[in-house]
Amino acid sequence: MFAHSLKILLVLSLPTIGVAASNPSPNEAGTIQLAMSDTITSKVVLVLQEGGDECRGIPNVYQFDCYRQMFRRAGSSVSKFPDYGEARKAFRHVEKTLKAVLKQYPDKATAPLRSNGRTYKPIQPDAVKSASAAFERARAEATTILLRANGPIRIHYERIASVVGSNKLIIRSQLLMQVLFKHLT
Template sequence: MTHLSALSLFLVAAGGLAFSSAEYPASGDRLFSGDGTPQLIGQSTGGQGQTGSGTGGLGGEPGGFDARGLPVGPAVAASIPVPVQITGVLNRSALVCASVPREYAIDCVIVHLKQAISVTPHTGDYAEVRKVLSDTVNRLEKIVADNRDDTKPLIRLQTGGAGGPATARMRAIRPDTVNRANADAARVLAEAQTVLLRSASAQTRAKLEYVRIAEAVGSNKVLLRS
């Protein structure tokens, strides 16, 4: 797992379930790894988790995101251009989701796509971006639903150290289908990147921003192919 500062992985032991892989030992309300590396922490919370609610968001719903993809309050978010927030979240997704167990990678990307969608307007220059990202989420959701491993626990990502905001819970893919499912998800993201690049050619004011967003989407397909 790659080194990520101020990032913790929280294990939500749904129904007492736990990772069966030797790399991710059974949960028991204890720290599995530390020393500055991502931390996997067992939780006995009956699948409810400690922070956050629903899917695809952060506990306490931030006002937006900064250029690094980290949550910020409404006042700060108001000063950050929409495309900067979108690319920040999607670039962070490519980094963070490469650190989670591979079977959780697709839902990790979904969570970050939903965060990007949450700051993308329904109308105006970036309406097409919102449409493409929403369609992408719907297609990825189907892949997860078709291949979900109900024997694995849900996990969350927490940023900013102890007490920081946590993402929505993430679902695992079955071991026997994870390679195919991740490959299918990578193709979906590649197609989204292509659509955004084509849309960029029709833009007059936001062409460069569309290209940057497309590149950020594309960076996520690489982690699913690895």
């Protein structure tokens, strides 16, 4: 009994390190980062939810840059965790798609928008429909990447995918409102 208690005491006194499914990565302090944790997944989900809320609150011509920056932040939040590599890849895909949209349809006549300490570039108003279609495709592909995951990371990726996919309905409803508004005026 004494030996068992001593083992427990020794284990508790040792520095704690997280175990990752792949190679763990050291952080700035040199300790090992825990991967596949509810904390990390919750952080990513929060970045996506709060970012989506912010993006929906600004005019639609700025939303594409807002979402681009949101997916960039989401990717950065998991960049130190090798187990979240596929999530990082999915976020990067959406970010690149939106970057291409901004490059293809810049609105140089409209000033950038500052909101919550960030600056968003507009696209041309007549490009919103085609830009939305490209965004939806990229988001659907990102959701597919996340949902194809196997193993222990799957449950974490499913949580993230539910948020990535949830913005689709909001974008569609905004487009529908624009179409209806155009027909009424």
